[in-house]
Amino acid sequence: xxxxxxxxxxxxxxxxxxxxxxxxxxxxxxxxxxxxxxxxxxxxxxxxxxxxxxxxxxxxxxxxxxxxxxxxxxxxxxxxxxxxxxxxxxxxxxxxxxxxxxxxxxxxxxxxxxxxxxxxxxxxxxxxxxxxxxxxxxxxxxxxxxxxxxxxxxxxxxxxxxxxxxxxxxxxxxxxxxxxxxxxxxxxxxxxxxxxxxxxxxxxxxxxxxxxxxxxxxxxxxxxxxxxxxxxxxxxxxxxxxxxxxxxxxxxxxxxx
Amino acid sequence: xxxxxxxxxxxxxxxxxxxxxxxxxxxxxxxxxxxxxxxxxxxxxxxxxxxxxxxxxxxxxxxxxxxxxxxxxxxxxxxxxxxxxxxxxxxxxxxxxxxxxxxxxxxxxxxxxxxxxxxxxxxxxxxxxxxxxxxxxxxxxxxxxxxxxxxxxxxxxxxxxxxxxxxxxxxxxxxxxxxxxxxxxxxxxxxxxxxxxxxxxxxxxxxxxxxxxxxxxxxxxxxxxxxxxxxxxxxxxxxxxxxxxxxxxxxxxxxxxxxxxxxxxxxxxxxxxxxxxxxxxxxxxxxxxxxxxxxxxxxxxxxxxxxxxxxxxxxxxxxxxxxxxxxxxxxxxxxxxxxxxxxxxxxxxxxxxxxx
Numbered sequence: 167x168x169x170x171x172x173x174x175x176x177x178x179x180x181x182x183x184x185x186x187x188x189x190x191x192x193x194x195x196x197x198x199x200x201x202x203x204x205x206x207x208x209x210x211x212x213x214x215x216x217x218x219x220x221x222x223x224x225x226x227x228x229x230x231x232x233x234x235x236x237x238x239x240x241x242x243x244x245x246x247x248x249x250x251x252x253x254x255x256x257x258x259x260x261x262x263x264x265x266x267x268x269x270x271x272x273x274x275x276x277x278x279x280x281x282x283x284x285x286x287x288x289x290x291x292x293x294x295x296x297x298x299x300x301x302x303x304x305x306x307x308x309x310x311x312x313x314x315x316x317x318x319x320x321x322x323x324x325x326x327x328x329x330x331x332x333x334x335x336x337x338x339x340x341x342x343x344x345x346x347x348x349x350x351x352x353x354x355x356x357x358x359x360x361x362x363x364x365x366x367x368x369x370x371x372x373x374x375x376x377x378x379x380x381x382x383x384x385x386x387x388x389x390x391x392x393x394x395x396x397x398x399x400x401x402x403x404x405x406x407x408x409x410x411x412x413x414x415x416x417x418x419x420x421x422x423x
Numbered sequence: 424x425x426x427x428x429x430x431x432x433x434x435x436x437x438x439x440x441x442x443x444x445x446x447x448x449x450x451x452x453x454x455x456x457x458x459x460x461x462x463x464x465x466x467x468x469x470x471x472x473x474x475x476x477x478x479x480x481x482x483x484x485x486x487x488x489x490x491x492x493x494x495x496x497x498x499x500x501x502x503x504x505x506x507x508x509x510x511x512x513x514x515x516x517x518x519x520x521x522x523x524x525x526x527x528x529x530x531x532x533x534x535x536x537x538x539x540x541x542x543x544x545x546x547x548x549x550x551x552x553x554x555x556x557x558x559x560x561x562x563x564x565x566x567x568x569x570x571x572x573x574x575x576x577x578x579x580x581x582x583x584x585x586x587x588x589x590x591x592x593x594x595x596x597x598x599x600x601x602x603x604x605x606x607x608x609x610x611x612x613x614x615x616x617x618x619x620x621x622x623x624x625x626x627x628x629x630x631x632x633x634x635x636x637x638x639x640x641x642x643x644x645x646x647x648x649x650x651x652x653x654x655x656x657x658x659x660x661x662x663x664x665x666x667x668x669x670x671x672x673x674x675x676x677x678x679x680x681x682x683x684x685x686x687x688x689x690x691x692x693x694x695x696x697x698x699x700x701x702x703x704x705x706x707x708x709x710x711x712x713x714x715x716x717x718x719x720x721x722x723x724x725x726x727x728x729x730x731x732x733x734x735x736x737x738x739x740x741x742x743x744x745x746x747x748x749x750x751x752x753x754x755x756x757x758x759x760x761x762x763x764x765x766x767x768x769x770x771x772x773x774x775x776x777x778x779x
Contacts, residue, residue: 216691216735231738298467298660305468305543309660311645311653322654324738336738338647395741398647 193276198371199240199268201258202418206379212261219329222382226390228327228337233260235321236308238290240270242282242366250277257306281363284372288411289320289355295343314398315343315351323381327390337394339381341411344404354408360417373418384413451596453480458540461619463627463662471540471614477557477607479614482593487612489590490605492778495580497524497570504563504609507533510776513703514616519714523568530680532714535707537618537770538700542667549696549712551669552686556610561602574602581605618702618770619662627659633764640761643754650726650750650758654739655698664702664765669695673730673740674711682712694735705766719762723755
């Protein structure tokens, strides 16, 4: 009992002049990610929607009206190969700047400052991709139809192409679980791992850049005249998207506040 | 190092000041009446929006209900909120354009009222021009083509009435009647208008079975090759059956009503209106912001073959050059059967929501 009281006294004395100066190594409890979007290095934000025209690798001229995407399973791996998962997932919506900042905690508590490899998943892996399990994503109507394997969208990218002609046409570049045949599905997320390692300190902020032009370019030059709408039930389109996502993300600025 | 002692004494003193004193006795605390959140909503979607400065209370809700049904709000005492928001029509009316007290029709179809606490962005009206239910409720009273009154008149009528001063006192304590309190009460009542007991809800809870037609209709709704309605109108995991977001769903080539564009001033928003919930369609005809369609068949035909291109059309409206995806007659009638399974007769007949 005396011991407990003693502790309390120490804590309540924290503001006193004779505060104990801590000599611990600094620790990292959380990391902030910021998300930025560009088309071949030109910034894209919602004020470009429906107006700014972009030319894709196949030569179609298009405008964008909506982009949302899901990143999950952020992880830091230290130079010894030990992995430290970060909490949660983030649904980024280009029309909602609040979603461009994602502050997340180290799931097991802390890591020490140092060099780490950053990993995350585009979309949800099979274990996380549980139909209806996330109320915030349900409320955002982010669901992927059960008949296509259920769970959630990974990407919703909508716009119009051939906007330079008299007959602009819609495209719905939506990505999620791929359906092989009725009741048979194939996972379709992408795991990213970024080299070289980055320095993580207390209050680190890491920019994740998305280059939208890559969706149409690398490795598959996307032909919107063939693949434009109703791509969700289209197995080939789903797998081609998965391939093209591979070059969309990169790490930008890293700041330590 | 003995400061903690001082702190403790201070703490004791602080807690002393929480004891009731004479000055505090007029701090009236009405009885809370938290929203009864339906099981499906609880399981599937994030909690409703209740402003911290307007908690749900027993007396607030019952005052709001009385006000909602009372023509005292309109200039000539002829029209209540309920005149254009009738419980039997899931709180809309069956006119293309509602008629105000001076016999003048507006240019928009009245909107059904339910599950509004789950409109997370709190943007109300077809074009989203009112933020929050409390603010929304200020407008019909003074709108010249609706109740055509002034709040000063309303407030003095309420003050002079034999019943209202006591009802306001019970709901909010000993404070003067104001338009802010009146709309707070109305908003509390509106938040209780919850619809979550359609056949489809019961199917999701394992308490009802869909017919083969309804089941195929759901598949049409969820199939990107056919209806593709779910990107804007919810899905079995989003039982609101709306995204509460603004879209141009291909009704017109040019706009006499700019919708969201009028509010935002951005031409890229022209012709965009809020997706309505697809609950209770059995009671809410006519449809769309201007009530242009009298039946669900007309609505389905619009999406199937009546789409019209305009520069702000939502890219989810496919095959616009062909008017739409051309659903088969079977898919159309099954889609309709499914849509009707989202209607909730227990909502329109809920005794708590009828004229007091």
